[in-house]
Amino acid sequence: MPQLEVDGAVLTYDDEGPRDSEGVPLVFVHGWTADRHRWDHQIEHFAAGRRVIRLDLRGHGESTGAGVRAVGELADDVLALLDHLKVDRCVLVGHSMGGMIVQTIALARPDRVERLVLVDSISRMTYSRGRGLLMAVSTRLPYKLFVATNIKRAFSPGYPREEVRKYIEASTATPKEVVMTDYGAMRAFDVLDRLGEIEAPTLLVHGYHDIQLPLKQMLRMAKAYPNAVVRIIDAGHELPVEKPAELTAALDAFLSERA
Numbered sequence: 611m612p613q614l615e616v617d618g619a620v621l622t623y624d625d626e627g628p629r630d631s632e633g634v635p636l637v638f639v640h641g642w643t644a645d646r647h648r649w650d651h652q653i654e655h656f657a658a659g660r661r662v663i664r665l666d667l668r669g670h671g672e673s674t675g676a677g678v679r680a681v682g683e684l685a686d687d688v689l690a691l692l693d694h695l696k697v698d699r700c701v702l703v704g705h706s707m708g709g710m711i712v713q714t715i716a717l718a719r720p721d722r723v724e725r726l727v728l729v730d731s732i733s734r735m736t737y738s739r740g741r742g743l744l745m746a747v748s749t750r751l752p753y754k755l756f757v758a759t760n761i762k763r764a765f766s767p768g769y770p771r772e773e774v775r776k777y778i779e780a781s782t783a784t785p786k787e788v789v790m791t792d793y794g795a796m797r798a799f800d801v802l803d804r805l806g807e808i809e810a811p812t813l814l815v816h817g818y819h820d821i822q823l824p825l826k827q828m829l830r831m832a833k834a835y836p837n838a839v840v841r842i843i844d845a846g847h848e849l850p851v852e853k854p855a856e857l858t859a860a861l862d863a864f865l866s867e868r869a
Contacts, residue, residue, distance in 0.1 A: 611672070616690045619675025622646075623665035623691060627657035633865070634699050634724050635661040639688060641706030641730075642792055643757060643781035645671030648705060651854030652861065663700075665691055667708075669788030677791030681707070681799045684792075685714040692722065701865065703727040705850055706823065707792065710799045716808045717801060726812040727861060730847050732823045733831040734802040753786045766819040766846030777851065805834035812838045813864040815857065817845035839864060 614621045624646060627635075636656055638649040646664040656662050667684055668675030678684055688711060692700065701724055704712035709731020716723045751759065761778045781789075812835050816828045825842065832838050841860045845852040 613673075614691055614694050616668075616687050619668035619687065620673060621665050621668060621675075621687060621691060622672040623663065624653070625661070625663050625695060626653060627659070627661040629661055631660040633660050634701060635663055635697050637688070637692065637697070637700045637702050638662065638664040639702065639704040639708035639711050640664070640667065640670070641704075641708045642796060643670070643761070643784045643789055644705070645780070647671070648850045649703075651850070652703075652858050655858050656861075663691070663695065663697070667711075669792075670784055675788075677785075677788040678795050679791060681710045681795050682714050682718075683795075684711045685718065688712075688715060689719065689722070698722065699724050701725040701727065703729065703861070704731060705729040706731055706847065707796050710796065710801075713801055713805075713808070716810060717804055720808070720810065723810045725865070726808065726810050727864065728812065728814050728828075729857065730816055730820050730823055730828075730849050732827045733805055733834075734800040734827075735797050736827055753789075754782050757782045757784075757789060760822070764822050764847040766817065766844075766852060769846065769852060773851075777848070802831055802834065805831060806836060809836055811864075811867070813841065813860065814838055815841040815843065815849065815860050817847055817849045817852070818842050819845060820847040820849075822847040839867075 640648045646666045649664050653662050666673035669677055699722055702712035709728040716726050758778045761781050765774050814832050816825050832840050843853050843856050849857055
């Protein structure tokens, strides 16, 4: 289990697959309160033929470190890992908060990004007045209830309760300080007005039933991307968990397309 020390944190990561394969490496970045194992299905599939990299973000999973005040700090961690692994150019795949991270990298270092994939992610956190009030109230709940409420909302209706409980338990194991400060960083995230700068081919894949980061917000940002493909799947916000095979197929199709 390789690790890298970066700015007071120890990042745990996986680096698998053949180094001499065709195509640049795939780099997978998970979301808020999750860990690198959200990508198990994709890693198993793609590592057979190309290099794949994933990490636990600082304070998540098996990585140490405090929460961050801005998404850019997490983007710096990912870039530090790529530098350490001598990866000059890659395909970046991010889920939810991970999608915010990879957008940040694409804007700051376009030379490092061959393609971009955003899974259940958006470019600006936007709330209706009612939902904004609900989110503000939810932060005042006891910590475990706050996390549990958000994780329950992340799954589509009818998803097995025992599976949801498993992910709630894993998420509440993430330190409170990390969860709450990263939550603030996400709420402050806004690159919507800069999306025209991202020239890399981009796949926007979203769960139809996503109420955490609603589909209509993704569709609005899709119009701003110069070179975007949209794929909508019958799932909630936790698309990598609910429909892993369909997500992998969407990635496969996108990667096989010519730029």
